[in-house]
Amino acid sequence: MNVRLMNSNEKIAAVLASTLKLIQTNGFHGTPMSKIAQDSDVAIGTIYHYFPSKDDLIFALFKHCRTLLNDYIFDGIKDDFDYKDSFIHIWRNFVKFYLENGHIFSFFEQFFSSPYYEKNKAEIQEPVGGQNKVVDFLQEGIDRKILKQVDVHLLVASYIGVALSTVHSIKFKDLKFSEQNVEDLIGIIWDGAINREKNN
Amino acid sequence: MNVRLMNSNEKIAAVLASTLKLIQTNGFHGTPMSKIAQDSDVAIGTIYHYFPSKDDLIFALFKHCRTLLNDYIFDGIKDDFDYKDSFIHIWRNFVKFYLENGHIFSFFEQFFSSPYYEKNKAEIQEPVGGQNKVVDFLQEGIDRKILKQVDVHLLVASYIGVALSTVHSIKFKDLKFSEQNVEDLIGIIWDGAINREKNN
DNA sequence: TGCAACCGAATGAACGTTCGATTGATGAAT
DNA sequence: ATTCATCAATCGAACGTTCATTCGGTTGCA
Incomplete structure (x- = not known):
């Protein structure tokens, strides 16, 4: 294309x-x-x-949406943010993006669970993708001893997993979207992620 | 049928x-x-x-697999387990089930992200389903002030979201499955879920 | 004049579903 | 004991539909 x-x-x-x-x-x-x-x-x-082909169309659509997501979630990170502020801001953006773009969420859910994704995995994983920016960001937290001293992929799975699961629950009405709930969720993942040797 | x-x-x-x-x-x-x-x-x-019809077949398959899952995850809970032990045991079973039954995981991922699920949501949500047993279990933790005093659905989303995301990552090779990693993950979700006013 | 953009009817393959026929087990009637 | 009627279980060729893709042609810009 x-x-x-x-x-x-x-x-x-x-x-x-x-x-x-x-x-x-x-x-x-x-x-x-x-x-x-x-x-x-x-x-x-x-x-x-x-x-x-139709597959090429779907694939192009995927790349297009991924770009939108990546541009969105790291937007508005101020230089004077400390690590925790950024951690929260990015997570919030993540959820916000999917809630504001429900059609992209649906598409991604279907795309990632289709055998189509499995077939094209190699081509999909970019060296400098947005998911990797999340990996880099969380790795930084590990290196600075702010986050738990574990394999970064565990933190990625938790960080993203909770966000996706949250959006899914909201979409299917288990969960009400409210500022209080978002703050509580951030409390859950932050408490889970931080290195309790060093932080309160 | x-x-x-x-x-x-x-x-x-x-x-x-x-x-x-x-x-x-x-x-x-x-x-x-x-x-x-x-x-x-x-x-x-x-x-x-x-x-x-084919839809009925898929639907029957879904119900069959859900029964297998529900029977599995609450299995082996001993009476002398304290709440934390059970919390960990159930989560572990959840991950173990999906890792041992990769075909069911694939099927569920596809099923839940298909518009087919959205159409039949009403019929799918059982009054006494396994997902609800998880809800009840986590609600008990809230009532006993062991877990955070938040909407139980937030804890469900976190508990399940991290598990699903973990299995997904293992399946797609981002993550290595090891006892150390599972323990670290349990540390993350437990630290995230507990009521820090009452626990260490 | 040439070439990329554009069009949509036509094609052929693949799919879900139907249906008429066959089998075999059951038990009532003789 | 034998016959017969019944009906669920089984089968797969055939049907009609839907879909991705093709292709021969038209348009309009450079």
Whole structure:
């Protein structure tokens, strides 16, 4: 796919937007190319002009959404934030992003649990991806002895796992979204993550 | 579906087993009835004799797997366990179950992120399901002031979210499965969950 | 004039489901 | 003891639909 065209062309944007929208409601395989064409007002032939196959379209959509997420979660980190402030800010952004972009959350949930993801894992894991920025951030906390002295991937799993599970619960009505609840959750993951030898 | 027949008939068991197996590799929609019939050595017509549709088959498989999970995670809880022991034991069982039954984990991930789940949510949420046993167990910890005084669903989201995220990471090789890592993870979620006013 | 962008009817494969036929076990009737 | 009727269990070819993809053609810019 030609990235320049994808960005400059409204048709491509419309196709991606429609695909995202339709997948939330109808799922991966309940979203035929014909409906994408119809919803986006772009002819099937034109879609195939830009995306060699439906898989390529899904893949491009994934990369597009991942970029949005990565740009979002590290946004607004001030230089004068101490580590804990950043820890909280990033986590909050993470949850906020998914709540504000429910269609992306749905898409990611489906994408990551599909065998499609498993097949393309190698290509998906970027050397400088957003997930890795989270890894780097948490590793910094470990190195500075602020966080527990454990394998960073355990902290990543906890940090992200709680966020995803929270969004899922909110989406499916187990959980009410309120400022109090978000603060309580942050209390839970912060207390879990910090190095209790060094902090209160 | 007739439960008595499902349990007594080897064909039904074979169909469910094949479906589970094929879904892990090929996914929900990459598993046609024809392949299930072929793999399980049961004729398509016979499958439709027991399951009115493919959706019903998937649904029955879901209920079957959920029963297996629920039976597993609360197994081995001794009466002389104190609350923390039980908290850890159940969490450990949760992770162990999914690691030992990777095909069920795959199936659940796909099932819960599919629009299919969203459609049937009402029917899926049992009054006395296993997820609710976890809710009850964590609520007990709140009532006894052992856990944080927060909405129980926040603790459920954390408890389960970390477990799922952990299994996912192990499955996709970010994380090595070792006793040390499991102990560190338990440290993280326990520290996160406990009421720090009352505990050390 | 050339070439990329664009179009959508047509194609062929794959899928969920149906249905008419066959088997075999059960038990009532003779 | 034998026959027969019944019906659930079994089977898989066939049906109709849906879908991803193709392709021959048109448009419009450079």
